[in-house]
Amino acid sequence: MDEQDSISPSYEKIIMARQPIFDADVNVVAYELLFRDCTDNKIDILDGDSATSELLVNLYTHFDADEIVGDKKAFINFTRKLIEEPPPFDKKGFVIEVLEDIVIDDALVKHLTRLSEENYTIALDDFVNNELSHLILPLVDIVKIDVLLLNDHELEEHVQLLRKYDLTLLAEKVETHEMYQRCCQLGFELFQGYFLSRPQIISGKKIPASKLLVIELLGRLQNPETTNIELEALIGRDPVLSFQLLKLVNSVRYMLSHKIESLAAAITYLGLNQVRSLASLLTLSNLSDKPCALKDQSAIRAKMCELLGAKISKTEASSLFSVGLLSTLDAYFDQPLEKIIASMPLREDLVDALLNQTGFYGEVLRVVMCLEKAEIDKMNWSFLSDNNITPEDINEVYQESIIWCQAPSV
Structure with missing residues (x-):
């Protein structure tokens, strides 16, 4: 058994799930694909050093991911290794999602610059407002903001800050219709969360x-x-x-x-x-x-x-x-x-x-x-x-x- 086989997961223990990404009209425009090891849900299969380009290709084909996303784009979490060596997918069909725990340094900026020049679509996950994050903002197309981590004032500040860049804002973990409507007002264009499956209960409103x-x-x-x-x-x-x-x-x-x-x-x-x-x-x-x-x-x-x-x-x-x-x-x-x-x-x-x-x-x-x-x-x-x-x-x-x-x- 070679080294790659020893670190590759057993497909029989992996569960794939998708999470829809909506536009402002609540149309599904993309899906985030998640590969979970059912023996340890806290670790995404595409986390860590074992997440090679070969592994991602094998996961994608093993689970017939093309049938799961249809004609929509697939957001896929990329580790540093995947950013350095992206899989041979059709770049029009997926979005590189840069995980929040990746260290931002000169090498990462160099790799993202190359991917941007090659017309890959790049999303920055869980944006944090700091000096290092601003180094890669000119290189990304989409910024995801976890709305549960910010109060309304902080959320508005983040939006104002990011408007100077040519990018699309994606509100993540939108759990209520009220939050969805607020994010629309602030200028978010994409939304991810479970607000759609919840009722819009208005006190005193009767069923027509x-x-x-x-x-x-x-x-x-x-x-x-x-x-x-x-x-x-x-x-x-x-x-x-x-x-x-x-x-x-x-x-x-x-x-x-x-x-x-x-x-x-x-x-x-x-x-x-x-x-x-x-x-x-x-x-x-x-x-x-x-x-x-x-x-x-x-x-x-x-x-x-x-x-x-x-x-x-x-x-x-x-x-x-x-x-x-x-x-x-x-x-x-x-x-x-x-x-x-x-x-x-x-x-x-x-x-x-x-x-x-x-x-x-x-x-x-x-x-x-x-x-x-x-x-x-x-x-x-x-x-x-x-x-x-x-x-x-x-x-x-x-x-x-x-x-x-x-x-x-x-």
């Missing part, structure tokens, strides 16, 4: 009547007492929903051998619970006041819950799709989740999963939500181990869910 009808429809779709005939009639009352459901069922997502022509045939072929889940997904997708990024996030979360659950118990898969989907209702309706689902006739175990993340459904939901945030250390590994779920299984489910969401409904 049109959305109350949607909640009522979701409740009837999710009612466990609904029969095949009742579900067909319920969906059939909405011509748009009926058309969209048949279009989705006949899409490349399901690879059917023959075309499904009616709602009754769809229910017979896919099953009551599967059609119930898909109709609920389409109902939420038709809400026009929410960004596409939220709808994609909901679909991926729901599909991940379904696929992960199917590896443990196939009979629970459809219910887990609903759990994943319903867990995002607060972001759609800008109300506490507890208040929304109180009006829906859900089974008690689903309610416990949604509100407390307890029970079998809750454990699966928690794993999926941890993966969304790349919080591998917060996953219940005992639960996963007891059910024979490996990191490879999680990567498979993650990638398959993203590909499923991206597939056209034709």
Whole structure:
């Protein structure tokens, strides 16, 4: 075994996650890719001396990263060694993210100057206002600022300071809509964080009547007492929903051998619970006041819950799709989740999963939500181990869910 083999990680123990980066209109324009060793979440695989160009290429290809990011750019953490020897990627497809713990010296300035001249896109992570940081500001295209580390006055000072440079400001760890709006006011152009999945709760604001009808429809779709005939009639009352459901069922997502022509045939072929889940997904997708990024996030979360659950118990898969989907209702309706689902006739175990993340459904939901945030250390590994779920299984489910969401409904 040579030296490189001895320091290379075992791919079976690595989990890849992506974090979306939004523009001011909340469109996804890029993803930050993170490679975590599930045995030690505190260390990114691309940290340290072992992070060579060869390792990055192997990680990128092993995890089919091109399918994960699609036509968006990939932000990738670069150590000093990677900056000195960048991988042979298409420079238009990724962003070099200079980690905050890299020592800034003449050698680093020289390497970044070369990369800048070769038209690489360079981002400076976790900007700190000091003399050394200013040495490389003329060489970078994007500066990331951790908004949780600064108060409002300090944040405004940083923005004023950086405006003299020709660069794009990225607000990192934007956790609330209020912070997102404040960063927009200050002139940030890119945003990273979990504000999109949180409700915009305004005291005294009521749910509009049109959305109350949607909640009522979701409740009837999710009612466990609904029969095949009742579900067909319920969906059939909405011509748009009926058309969209048949279009989705006949899409490349399901690879059917023959075309499904009616709602009754769809229910017979896919099953009551599967059609119930898909109709609920389409109902939420038709809400026009929410960004596409939220709808994609909901679909991926729901599909991940379904696929992960199917590896443990196939009979629970459809219910887990609903759990994943319903867990995002607060972001759609800008109300506490507890208040929304109180009006829906859900089974008690689903309610416990949604509100407390307890029970079998809750454990699966928690794993999926941890993966969304790349919080591998917060996953219940005992639960996963007891059910024979490996990191490879999680990567498979993650990638398959993203590909499923991206597939056209034709």
